[in-house]
Amino acid sequence: MSLVILVMILVIGGFVFVNGKNVATANVISGGGQVVQGQMQQVVLSQDGYNYKDATAQAGKPISLSADGSVGGCLRSVVFNVDSKKYSKYLRTPEDTLELPALSKGTYPFSCSMGMGYGKLVVQ
Numbered sequence: 023m024s025l026v027i028l029v030m031i032l033v034i035g036g037f038v039f040v041n042g043k044n045v046a047t048a049n050v051i052s053g054g055g056q057v058v059q060g061q062m063q064q065v066v067l068s069q070d071g072y073n074y075k076d077a078t079a080q081a082g083k084p085i086s087l088s089a090d091g092s093v094g095g096c097l098r099s100v101v102f103n104v105d106s107k108k109y110s111k112y113l114r115t116p117e118d119t120l121e122l123p124a125l126s127k128g129t130y131p132f133s134c135s136m137g138m139g140y141g142k143l144v145v146q
């Protein structure tokens with residue numbers, strides 16, 4: 023059991039590290055101090071059994087991904103691999119977001135950080 027705890031510590035530590043240097047820069051602040059969301063689109067993940075429900079997004083727009091209250095446990099740690107780049111974050115609350123770049127049409131598989139729960143982001 024202590025191995026499980028060690029793995030948890032490493033995983034959570036990894037997320038803290040990633041988040042530390044991943045200070046969100048998606049919002050553009052205009053001269054008037056107004057936050058402009060630009061072309062950012064919101065995608066909300068839900069859980070379906072041990073996996074995620076399929077999610078959809080529009081092509082060509084950066085994505086702000088969050089996980090609603092139905093998503094529990096380690097499924098709140100979301101990992102995407104896009105064009106051999108890794109995007110991951112522990113979405114501790116429904117307000118936490120993982121920013122993804124604009125994607126082209128296609129189906130993007132993702133998983134929880136432990137590779138136990140899976141989902142698909144369908145970009146149309």
Ligand SMILES: [Cu+2]
Nearest residue numbers: 096134136138
């Ligand atoms: Cu998991």
